[in-house]
Amino acid sequence: MELESLIETAARNGASDLHLEAGMPAALRVRGALRVLGEPIPPKDLAAAAQDLIGEESWPAFLARRSFDLSKTISGVRCRINILQTSRGIGLAVRLLGAFQVTVEKLNLHPDLKKLVKHTHGLILVSGPTGSGKSSTLAALIQEINLTETRHIVTIESPIEYTFRPRRAYLRQREVGRDTPSFEQALLDALREDPDVLMVGEMRDPETMRLTLSVSETGHLVLATVHSSSCAEALQRVASAFPAEIQSAVCAQLADCMVAVVSQRLRFRPDVNLRVPECEILMATHAVKNFIRTREFFKIVSALETGADHGMWTFQRYAKWLEGRNNFFVPGQDAEPPDGEAPETAPSPAPRPPMAAAPKSEAKGKTPPSAPGAREKRPIEIEPVEGGLDKILRKLQ
Numbered sequence: 001m002e003l004e005s006l007i008e009t010a011a012r013n014g015a016s017d018l019h020l021e022a023g024m025p026a027a028l029r030v031r032g033a034l035r036v037l038g039e040p041i042p043p044k045d046l047a048a049a050a051q052d053l054i055g056e057e058s059w060p061a062f063l064a065r066r067s068f069d070l071s072k073t074i075s076g077v078r079c080r081i082n083i084l085q086t087s088r089g090i091g092l093a094v095r096l097l098g099a100f101q102v103t104v105e106k107l108n109l110h111p112d113l114k115k116l117v118k119h120t121h122g123l124i125l126v127s128g129p130t131g132s133g134k135s136s137t138l139a140a141l142i143q144e145i146n147l148t149e150t151r152h153i154v155t156i157e158s159p160i161e162y163t164f165r166p167r168r169a170y171l172r173q174r175e176v177g178r179d180t181p182s183f184e185q186a187l188l189d190a191l192r193e194d195p196d197v198l199m200v201g202e203m204r205d206p207e208t209m210r211l212t213l214s215v216s217e218t219g220h221l222v223l224a225t226v227h228s229s230s231c232a233e234a235l236q237r238v239a240s241a242f243p244a245e246i247q248s249a250v251c252a253q254l255a256d257c258m259v260a261v262v263s264q265r266l267r268f269r270p271d272v273n274l275r276v277p278e279c280e281i282l283m284a285t286h287a288v289k290n291f292i293r294t295r296e297f298f299k300i301v302s303a304l305e306t307g308a309d310h311g312m313w314t315f316q317r318y319a320k321w322l323e324g325r326n327n328f329f330v331p332g333q334d335a336e337p338p339d340g341e342a343p344e345t346a347p348s349p350a351p352r353p354p355m356a357a358a359p360k361s362e363a364k365g366k367t368p369p370s371a372p373g374a375r376e377k378r379p380i381e382i383e384p385v386e387g388g389l390d391k392i393l394r395k396l397q
Contacts, residue, residue: 003049003092004075009037010096011077016131018096022046022089029131031268031275043089050083050090069177071159080161097161098331102139103147106329108276109140110321112311113262117145117223120196122259122284123216124223127234132265133277134225135161135201141223142199145169151196156186158201169197176201187211191218200224206241213250216257231261231282232300235292247295255292258284267319272328280304281313 003020010018010028017029022043028035053070054062062068066085071078080095100106104113116124124141128134139162145151146169153169158176172193180186183200184207190198203209203224216222228234235254242250261282266275282288282304291299304314313321 003053006037007077007079007094007096008075010094011075016096018092018094020046020092020094021086022091024088032131032266046092047090050092053081054083069159071161071175078162080159095161098136100331101143102136102162103143104140106331107133107136107140108274108325108328109137110279110281110313110318112281112313113137113141113279114144115311116260116262117141117197117221119221119259121216121219121221121257123213123254123257124221124259125234125238125261126223126225127228127231127261127263128265129227129229134264137262137264137277138199138201138223138225139164142171142197145197146171152194153197153199154190154193154195155199156180156183156190156201157199158183161201183208184211187215190215190220195220197221197223202226203238209238209241210250213253213257217253221259222257228263229265231263231280231304232297234261234263235300236297239295239297251295252293255284255289258289258292260284265315267322269322269328272330274328274330276322276328278315278322279313279318280315281311281318283307283310283312285310 006018006020006026013028013030013035015028015030015035019027019029019034020041021027023040025040026037028037050062051059053072054068058068062083068083069081070083071080073079078097080097082093084091084093098106104111126134126138126141142153142155143164145153146164146167149168151169153171155164155171155173156176157173159178160173160175164171164173174180174186176183176186180189183204187198187200187208188211198215198220200208200212200222201224203212203226212222212224226234226237228237235258238254239247239251263280263282264277267278268275282300285303285307288300288303288307291297291303304312308317
C-alpha cells in the first residue's frame with residue numbers, strides 16, 4: 001500500500017475524504033457518497049504507514065490515546081489526517097483540502113461575507129455539520145483580512161489545515177499539541193500577544209467557549225467554529241454547554257459580543273459538477289441580541305425571515321441567489337500553488353513609510369530604479385516548517 005498513490009487517486013477523482021481500514025479496501029467520498037477502491041489493505045502495511053506519519057517521538061502518545069491528529073502535504077495535496085485504533089487494527093481518515101488559495105470568491109461564497117471581517121471586535125461563529133466546509137470558510141475570512149488589512153492575526157488550530165503566507169497582515173499559526181499544549185493555554189497566551197484577530201479552530205468544551213467569549217469582549221475580533229445545523233442551534237449549543245445556573249450570564253455575554261453567525265451546508269450543482277456552500281447568515285441586530293439574552297432562540301427563525309434589510313440570509317433566499325448565479329469558480333481550471341507554497345511572483349508587500357528619493361544616475365546605459373524592468377527589492381518570506389521548533393533545534397545541534 002502506498003499512501004501517496006491513494007491520495008493522488010483520490011485527488012484525481014475529486015474526493016473530499018479518503019478512508020483506510022485494516023483488512024478493508026480504501027473508500028473515497030465523492031460528492032458526499034462513498035466509493036470503494038481497490039483490494040483490501042493488509043494490516044501490517046497500514047500500521048507501517050501510520051507509524052511513518054506519526055513519527056517515533058509521537059508514537060507513544062498515539063499508543064496512549066489510541067488516536068492522533070496531524071496535517072501534512074502529500075503528493076502536492078494538503079491533507080488533514082486522523083489516525084485511529086479500531087477493532088481490526090489501525091485506520092486512517094484523510095480529509096483532502098483545497099489545492100488552491102482559499103478566498104471568498106474561490107469558495108463560491110456570497111461577497112457579503114467580506115463585510116463581517118471589517119469589524120474590529122466581537123465574535124463570528126461559523127457553524128455546520130461535519131464535512132460542510134466550515135474550516136475552509138474560516139480560512140477564507142482570515143485570508144480576506146490577510147490580503148486587505150494590516151492586522152495581527154493569531155490562529156489556534158488542531159491541526160493546522162491551511163497554511164497562510166503573511167501578505168498585508170502579520171500572521172501567526174499555532175497548532176495544539178505541537179506549539180501549545182491546549183486550546184485553553186493558547187487562548188490565555190493570546191491575551192499577552194497583542195492580537196487584533198484571533199481564530200479558534202473549534203470550540204469543543206465549556207472552558208474553551210468561556211475563554212473565547214472573554215477574549216471577544218476585550219477588544220479582539222474572534223472567529224470560531226461550532227457543530228450545528230442552523231444559526232439558532234449554534235447559539236443554543238454554546239449556551240447549553242454550560243451549567244444551568246450560569247447560562248443566563250453566558251447568554252448575556254454572548255449577546256454583547258456577537259457579530260454574526262454563519263451556518264452552511266454543501267449542495268451539489270449538476271450544471272457545474274461541483275458542491276457549493278449554501279449559507280444561513282444571522283446578523284446581531286438589537287432584536288437578535290435581545291432574543292439571545294432572554295434565551296428565546298426559537299424567535300431567531302422569524303428574525304432571519306424578516307432581516308433581509310440587515311444583511312441576513314435564510315437558506316431559501318441563499319438558494320435562490322445561487323440559482324441565479326452563473327460564474328462559479330471550478331477548482332483545477334486555473335493552476336496555482338497553495339498559499340503555503342511560493343508563487344512565481346512575490347506578493348506586494350505591506351505599505352511602508354515614504355522614504356527620500358534616491359539620486360538619479362546620469363551614466364549612460366543604466367536604468368533608473370523607477371523605470372520599467374528595474375528589479376524591485378522585496379522582503380524575504382519565511383515559509384512554515386513542518387515539525388515545529390523541536391525539529392529546528394535538532395538540526396542546530
